[in-house]
Structures are given as C-alpha cells and as structure tokens.
Amino acid sequence: MNRSFFFTPFSPVVILFMATFFLLAEKASCTDPQFLACEPKSCGAQNISFPFHIQTAQQEFCGYPGFAISCNGKNKAVFNLSNNEYIIQEIDDQNHSLRLSNAAGFGKNTSCSPQIQNISLNDDRFRLSTTRTGVLFYNCNSTLLENDSKLLNHKVDCSGENGNVSTVAMLDDDALLGSASEKCEAGVVAPVDVYTGENVSIGKMLERGFVLNWVASNCSECDESGGRCGFNYTTYQFKCFCPDRPHARSCKSGEYFFSS
Numbered sequence: 001m002n003r004s005f006f007f008t009p010f011s012p013v014v015i016l017f018m019a020t021f022f023l024l025a026e027k028a029s030c031t032d033p034q035f036l037a038c039e040p041k042s043c044g045a046q047n048i049s050f051p052f053h054i055q056t057a058q059q060e061f062c063g064y065p066g067f068a069i070s071c072n073g074k075n076k077a078v079f080n081l082s083n084n085e086y087i088i089q090e091i092d093d094q095n096h097s098l099r100l101s102n103a104a105g106f107g108k109n110t111s112c113s114p115q116i117q118n119i120s121l122n123d124d125r126f127r128l129s130t131t132r133t134g135v136l137f138y139n140c141n142s143t144l145l146e147n148d149s150k151l152l153n154h155k156v157d158c159s160g161e162n163g164n165v166s167t168v169a170m171l172d173d174d175a176l177l178g179s180a181s182e183k184c185e186a187g188v189v190a191p192v193d194v195y196t197g198e199n200v201s202i203g204k205m206l207e208r209g210f211v212l213n214w215v216a217s218n219c220s221e222c223d224e225s226g227g228r229c230g231f232n233y234t235t236y237q238f239k240c241f242c243p244d245r246p247h248a249r250s251c252k253s254g255e256y257f258f259s260s
Ligand SMILES: *[C@@H]1O[C@H](CO)[C@@H](O)[C@H](O)[C@H]1NC(C)=O
Pocket: 042, 045, 046, 047
C-alpha cells in the first residue's frame, strides 16, 4: 500500500484528526450558556441555588416552578407564600427544608402591619415541619386590655400602633384564647417552633419563624457531578446543566463517547 495515501490532505487519518480537533476545540470554547446562567447567586448572606432562583437576578430555568424568590432592599431573601411575605432565614439543601419568618416582623422597631395573613398551605410543594401554631390578635381594645393583666403579658410590641389598639399573641391552646377573641379582632394563625425546656415568649417564637419542607427534584447528583440544576419549562422536566450541554440527571450520565 502507498504510505503517502495516509498523509495526503484528504486521507481518512487527517480528516479524523481534524474532526476530533474541531469537536474538542468547540467543546472547550462553548461552555453551555444555561450552565453559565445558573451560577449560584447570593442575597445578603444567603446563597441561592436550585430549586430557588432570584427572580430579578437569575433565569427562570435555573429554578423549579413555584420557587421564585426576591431579594429585598435590605438584602434579605423574600419568599411569597399564600399572600404573605416571608424572610428566608436558612436553607438546608440536604434536608430540603427552609426556615422562614414573617417579613412583617415583630419587635420594638417594627410595625405589625402589613398585617399577617393566615398561612394556608394548599400547595403540595411545601409541608410544615413545625407542629405548633401561634395565634396573633390584632386591634385589641387597649381599654379592655388594661384591666386584664394576664392578657397584657401577651402584648406584642409594635411601633406605630395608636394607643387605642394593641396586638397580642399566644399559642393555640392558651387558656386566654377566648378572652382575647372577645377583646380583639379575629385572630390570625402562624406556625411556630416550640422546643421543650425553653422559656421564650411567643413574640420571640414568631420572630424565630418556622420550618417548611419542600418537594422538588433532588439536586445532589447533578451538583456532585459538577452540574447546575435547572428546569425546562417547555418539556416541564428537570435538567442538569453541565459545562458541555444539558443532561437528564447528572453530568456523568449520557456523556458523549469521546468525553472522559
Ligand atoms: C456561599 O457560597 C460561597 C461560595 O461558594 C461560600 O464561600 C459561602 O460560605 C457560602 N455561604 C453560605 C452561607 O453558605
């Protein structure tokens, strides 16, 4: 056989070599745009990644449906749930849980309005991990409250309330529930965590917030393979965005033949 055949410009060896070279070069230079777009972002001290995405800072496909959050002016991650705004205190990716507290806030320097609404979890993506319920009573008649020293102990400090009305809070099994509902407007329920052996006020409990578990695709496998989790809204499917291209679950599965 003629040796020079293999080294002419159109020999199979040269074409194969060139094809491989160009494919590898293209692979190296074109990192998948969705992988790049879904770089984790932070809001204050909070790192935000799948299933959450910051509405104004990240593409929708970087998150899971129903997990859009916003980053407020105070650099706090805000999550909307049944018409309430909650501050995300903590995200636990391992356990698929997050701790939320009402954005309306409590304490001396916060006004208790916008008023907290009843929480209703008709969304099957979220489940309350917290088991206790606190009740907040707004617009309690201060004149009637003055005479009730027990109820007065449950007063929550809210700035900006006029002297005629106050806010009180208690657990949902408190003996004063009936007395409060006589002196106040309808109560609003809010989940709280109560730990055995601790002695904290209901106000502090409300401030501390509560834990929700979420149901969304598990990102661990994709994350550990070097990918970034996302979602295709057209096919309505989980995607693992990898440097080369989107994969179904992990960057390690379904790789091209010539990738290592
Ligand atoms: C957020 O991510 C950065 C970089 O990955 C890391 O250094 C930092 O510790 C993370 N912060 C939290 C609160 O997890």
